[in-house]
Amino acid sequence: MKNALIDIPTEDTQLKLANIYDQILCYLEKLQTIKTRINNLLSCEIIKEYNSYLYTNKPISEMFNCMSGNSGLTEECIYSKLQVSGKKYTVLSGATTQESSLGEIPMCIINGKKLKVFEQDEGILVTRKGKAGEIRYINNIKKNHTINDDAYIIYVKDSYKGLINLKWFIIQYKKLFKEYASSSDNGTWNKTGFFNYAVIDIPTHNEQIELIKKYEEVEQLQSKILRIEYEIKELAKREIFYDD
Numbered sequence: 001m002k003n004a005l006i007d008i009p010t011e012d013t014q015l016k017l018a019n020i021y022d023q024i025l026c027y028l029e030k031l032q033t034i035k036t037r038i039n040n041l042l043s044c045e046i047i048k049e050y051n052s053y054l055y056t057n058k059p060i061s062e063m064f065n066c067m068s069g070n071s072g073l074t075e076e077c078i079y080s081k082l083q084v085s086g087k088k089y090t091v092l093s094g095a096t097t098q099e100s101s102l103g104e105i106p107m108c109i110i111n112g113k114k115l116k117v118f119e120q121d122e123g124i125l126v127t128r129k130g131k132a133g134e135i136r137y138i139n140n141i142k143k144n145h146t147i148n149d150d151a152y153i154i155y156v157k158d159s160y161k162g163l164i165n166l167k168w169f170i171i172q173y174k175k176l177f178k179e180y181a182s183s184s185d186n187g188t189w190n191k192t193g194f195f196n197y198a199v200i201d202i203p204t205h206n207e208q209i210e211l212i213k214k215y216e217e218v219e220q221l222q223s224k225i226l227r228i229e230y231e232i233k234e235l236a237k238r239e240i241f242y243d244d
Contacts, residue, residue, distance in 0.1 A: 024236050031229045038222045045175040048211070050203035054163055060198040063160045066191060067118055069128070069149035072111040078103045089117050090143050094127040094150030105146065118145045122166050123155035126177060132189040133181030137170055152191055168208035171215050173200060 009017075078091055086106035093102055108115050120140060127134045128151050138145060138153065147153060156164050180194040181187045 021236070024232060027232055028229065028236075031225055031232070035222070035225050035229065038218060038225065041218060042215070042222065046172055046211070048172075050201075050207045052204050052207065053201055054204060055202040057199045058202060060200060061195045063157055063164060064154045064195075065157055066195065067116060067123075067147070067153045067155070068191075069147040069151055070110055070113075070116050071149045073105070073115075073146070073148040075102060077110060078105050081105050081108055084108060087144075089115070089146040092125055092138070092145055092147045092151060092153075094130050094148075102148070115146055118147070118153050118155075120155045123153045124166060124170060126152045126154060126189060126191075128152055128191075129186060129188045132187035133178040135170055135174055135177050137167060152189070163205070164202060165205070165208045165212065167212050169200075171211060176200070 008014075073091060084106045088104040088106055091102040091105055105115070107117070118138070118140065122140055123138045125136050125138050125147070128149070130150070145153070156166065176198060177189070177194070180190040180198070182190070
């Protein structure tokens with residue numbers, strides 16, 4: 001209050017600068033509206049009639065296997081195995097982001113049992129508790145995985161590989177997984193019920209790919225909106241030098 005010195009431009013200049021900020025805020029509000037619509041579109045249930053099907057009303061249990069987690073695979077356990085040599089496995093938990101691994105662990109014995117590992121080409125991580133029923137795609141080409149007891153991994157049986165695109169399956173049936181989650185704050189996912197009762201329809205491979213392409217177009221738009229929003233927010237932080 002004693003030492004800061006500022007310049008006060010004319011009222012007309014002040015209004016011009018205020019209008020610039022108003023325009024920035026207006027753009028941000030429009031982007032937020034678009035972003036909300038895109039997020040809603042990506043999260044909504046897809047109801048689509050395909051032109052041709054490979055299977056209809058096919059039980060999940062006929063097409064998929066499930067790997068349960070490792071009891072006792074805690075952060076402390078992972079830390080204790082850091083110096084053990086051998087092939088490493090990325091440890092996944094019930095979190096559903098790509099960056100949510102707990103670290104790596106070699107093949108070992110935990111609570112008297114051999115570490116269960118996932119070495120299929122691809123699978124789906126299913127959150128068992130907490131945000132129960134949430135899923136994400138796992139690509140095992142570059143690294144192999146294991147899981148703690150907060151999650152399951154389901155994967156296509158050998159006899160159905162090439163018929164079911166897992167990226168399509170996640171897009172089309174992510175709501176199905178949530179139907180088998182309890183509604184409590186600390187919900188759990190009912191694996192037994194899912195494999196006993198869930199049935200799905202499988203369209204032809206080309207129709208699966210078509211849905212993936214449309215979905216990815218929306219995801220690309222989402223990324224573009226987020227990038228523009230970030231750039232505008234950074235612009236709003238800058239000091240304005242205005243030559244009246």
